[in-house]
Amino acid sequence: MTSFVHVEQPATHPGVARAEAVIDQIRAARRSFDGARGLAALLLAAIVASLLVVADKLMSTWNDGGLLVAWLVLWGVAFATLAFFAGTARTLAVRAVSAARSAARRRAAARADEQFLAYAKLDPRILRELQAIRTRQEADSAEAPVTASAQSAKLADDSVPTLYTALRRVNLGQHY
Numbered sequence: 150m151t152s153f154v155h156v157e158q159p160a161t162h163p164g165v166a167r168a169e170a171v172i173d174q175i176r177a178a179r180r181s182f183d184g185a186r187g188l189a190a191l192l193l194a195a196i197v198a199s200l201l202v203v204a205d206k207l208m209s210t211w212n213d214g215g216l217l218v219a220w221l222v223l224w225g226v227a228f229a230t231l232a233f234f235a236g237t238a239r240t241l242a243v244r245a246v247s248a249a250r251s252a253a254r255r256r257a258a259a260r261a262d263e264q265f266l267a268y269a270k271l272d273p274r275i276l277r278e279l280q281a282i283r284t285r286q287e288a289d290s291a292e293a294p295v296t297a298s299a300q301s302a303k304l305a306d307d308s309v310p311t312l313y314t315a316l317r318r319v320n321l322g323q324h325y
Contacts (some may be wrong), residue, residue, distance in 0.1 A: 154205075189242035190308070196238065197230045262312045282319055 204226045208219040270277040 187242075188245060189239040192242060193234055193238040195248065196234050197227055198229045200226055258311045265316075267311050278316060278319065279312075280316065 201223065204223045208223060269279060
């Protein structure tokens with residue numbers, strides 16, 4: 150008599166599933182992290198500290214009779230400074246973080262272009278395609294003379310693609 154054995158095997162390993170869950174949680178936490186908040190707090194603390202130092206220098210010249218009033222004034226200055234400069238510090242921090250991120254993106258694009266050009270020097274097919282792109286762009290620019298203001302407006306409207314992106318567009322246009 151013939152009997153069949155059906156063994157139920159899980160499709161995924163429990164350890165792999167736990168590791169993927171941990172990685173997904175780390176990615177979610179990283180996406181929700183805002184570096185501008187910490188930078189704003191740091192800038193605000195620096196502003197408050199500098200104003201407190203100035204207030205302390207002014208209070209140190211007073212005699213002991215006005216010490217309690219001076220202490221209250223010092224804390225009044227501290228809290229007023231916190232309230233007054235919080236928005237400014239936050240705005241400055243957001244600008245600094247966005248500038249750092251955009252600079253990192255520009256550096257990454259420049260590195261990718263350098264790597265692509267280094268590889269292109271070794272591959273004659275890519276060099277021919279780059280030369281074809283250059284001659285096509287020169288022909289397009291020779292056909293339609295553009296004033297400097299129109300050209301700068303065009304550059305402002307369209308972000309300049311990286312070399313890799315431009316070549317990929319050309320290759321996709323050839324094959325599809």
